[in-house]
Amino acid sequence: MTYKYITFILTVCTIVSCSKPAIKETQKQQATVTSIKKEATVYATVKDSDLKLSLTGNYKFSNAIQPLETEVAIFVNTNKTFQTMLGIGGAITDASAVVFAKLPKNKQEEFLQAYYSKNGIGYNIIRTSIHSCDFSPESFTYIEEGDKELTTFSIKKDKEFRIPMIKKAMDLIKNDVVFYASPWSPPPFMKGKKDMLQGGKLLPEFYQSWATYYTKFIKAYEAEGMPVWGVTIQNEPMAVQRWESCIYTAEEERDFLKNYLGPTFKKEGLGDKNIVVWDHNRDLISHRANTIFEDPEAAKYAWGIGFHWYETWTGAEPNYNNLQNINDSFPTKNLLFTEGCQESFDPTQYQRWSNAERYGNSMINDFNNGVVGWTDWNVLLDETGGPNHVGNFCFAPIHADTQSGELIYTPTYYYIGHFSKFIRPNAKRVSTTSSRSTLESTSFINEDGTIATVVMNKTAAEIAYKVIVDEMEITLNIPAHAIQTLIY
Template sequence: MKSISSIFLTSILILQANYSSSQNAGSPGVSSSKSNKKIQIYTTAENSDLKLSLSNNLISKEKATVFIEIDASKTFQTFLGIGGAITDASAEVFAKLSPEKQQEFLTAYYDKNKGIGYSLARTNIHSCDFSSESYTYIAEGDKDLKTFNIDHDRKFRIPLLKRAIKTADGKLTLFVSPWSPPAFMKDNNDILHGGVLLPEFAQSWANYYAKFIKEYQKEGIPVWGLTIQNEPMATQRWESCIYTPEAERDFLKNFLGPTLEKDGLGDKKIIIWDHNRGDMLEKRAQLVFSDPEVSKYAWGIGFHWYETWNGGTPKFESVGNVHKAFPNKNLLFTEGCIEKFDATKFQFWGNAERYGLNMINDFNNGTVGWTDWNILLDQNGGPNHVGNFCFAPIHADTNTGQLIYTPMYYYIGHLSKFVRPDAKRISETVSDKVLLSTSFKNTDGKIATIVMNQSDKNVVYTITVKSQKNTITIPAHAMQTLVY
């Protein structure tokens, strides 16, 4: 029986060969009829060997029941990228892999030809729950930051970031996020369990962001942007800090924004909120973006998908409402993962479909980029210093040294590999909600249409672009990317 990683390597090599040849010699395995000539179909499907596989044999002569019409003349937001968070946990697990498995992992995520071409990344400013311990970059009580250093990160995280950037051909858009100020700067004197930033340390904390960015850039790691605070309305048993809407606004307006400008970092993109979709997303946007004195510092607003924690449905409409209200500001998905780790569910297909559902709907509501949580965790869903274990698209079994590719990895790849930075989302209509879809036009002129079928049955659909029509079968519980 083949290992999961060997199956992955075989499929990805086939994909690379087919993708390369299709760029040079038309679509292999497709009839020479005019309607089918210019399209390539890549499919991932449950209960099959299809994993980002070239599958033009799914061109169909059956009668379609769903119709997708593309209008490339109508364009929307510009695509920033797709990626995941390079946390301490990810870096610590990566360091335990053999050199061969490390290279396989890097290729799988960051090589746009042999892998799925991640172009976006997030990392934590000192510790978060996905660190093996709590730590900061200064001695406790050092308000003037005289002891500031990032030696902790040089052991695991910085080496992984550098290799990821190199594998991505030097083009990895990185933003950074704090989970909590140091304990002495907070009213609860605790880096964990919420609390608020004390006013007398606001300037010191703003200086801390600037020092972190500068130190990372000295290491050759460009920082594109930052969020003000991870989940500012959640008191957690791990690193956390509470900001009311007004407190976040005032910290940005009076301290963080001016400090970054003063320190020559005014080009860094500042992202507010960095918490769940829903009413608060809209309220934060309204408060900050409607005030010119603070809005000038804010590139956009970030959000997570955990608003469903109490059994509710995803609030995609709140993303759309912010986009409509503030079309000149940017929406960025900054974190999402499958919670409550269960080692029996590495291959549970519903996890992948949750990713597909969220990605497609977020992009169709104006989101410019999408950031998964940890890029790598171990076989236990960690390490995590408070036991908050979860899933990642790829896990490493540190006992066997093998990589475990989950269906989530392939579903994310259906967008990240084929929709490239600076693409424009284009208009489409879908006749039946049995299929979800989104479409982008890349800068090379090629269009990528992503189609997802969550139903238990194969669906035959026709996609129309101007006068070109193709009828295609999408298997049950499958994701497809059409490139044409």
């Protein structure tokens, strides 16, 4: 598919964006629904078709009639609103940046426009790593090994590939940018290990040095003109990985936040930066939240809790209910999806539709359970699913064939776009339910008053359904294995 075609199908509506991202009820949303517009504009992405974020028609509302039990319906109540959207985006890792640098200039521009412009899918969140992660060509830190005082701290290595790419993305996002960073491991000596791989724990004598390391990262990046929104404390703190990793129990993370990281941010004039705890899967998230947020001295430094979707490695279903429990239990704290990707890269499966449906299912259910922001993993990988220095190759929404210089758009890119293009920062979630489990749906009202309702059909059959918005309704069909966004 050429980018001209992508631009054509994506340049379908203008979204009014806001100047600052907001969270929950701490910053008020001004948009209100005065009346439902007379018609809804519908965009669709459909398996085995040319429809990819394509305009498929306008449908007129009529007065709503009580639906029958035999009818499928989506119910939207605009009088009930919930969390405020921080944004949607993905991670610019070293791997993404190295692959980006190999692209021809015209393809680099195509890529940036596809993700970060309003003519593309309008990403505004960027995550990156504090020094290396598995999706780096090699392990590295910002200091010389053994430098407890951090006198050798330098982000020089990041300036070669990563920082230039992030700056280009930020230039397109402008004021809506939300940029945060996560460490995969402290330097080896701070764990008493020969390398950063295979877990280990931060030794108590280095707690202060490691807390200061975050502040040096923030200040160094901001000196490059890159505003840092915040950090997560540790990527996947309960997983001993064959790549960079570090283990914290809930109590250890609580005490590091309470006694070192939070006070150090405050002392260094970074008290306005947001600190996100956990940054791991939904399965154990409640224990981490209970341990940290029930401690007032720790909780005062935590903006919220981040999570991934990999709890399904056990064979279980995604634990969406745990998110709602945290939202109910700690209403002043925020939920942020910090990472998810389709594992086990296979170059013959770029167009595998179930990958995209995994994203759609997660985004709808995460948002409906109170999540304020959603961050995909690598925004770009090459034809091997890397580079990755430990062979942990994965899918990304867009891949680059570095031999031909071409970009490969997967269905996941379009499914994410059904949310990120139409649901803008500072939008508020609107009450939305489905009468059947065969259809999944969520809705948000943007600051300009437009409502975006996303509807996904994972089944192998076309489904006729009603959308009943307050006292008005429209009747639509959604094809098999399709996703639609209604704008009204």
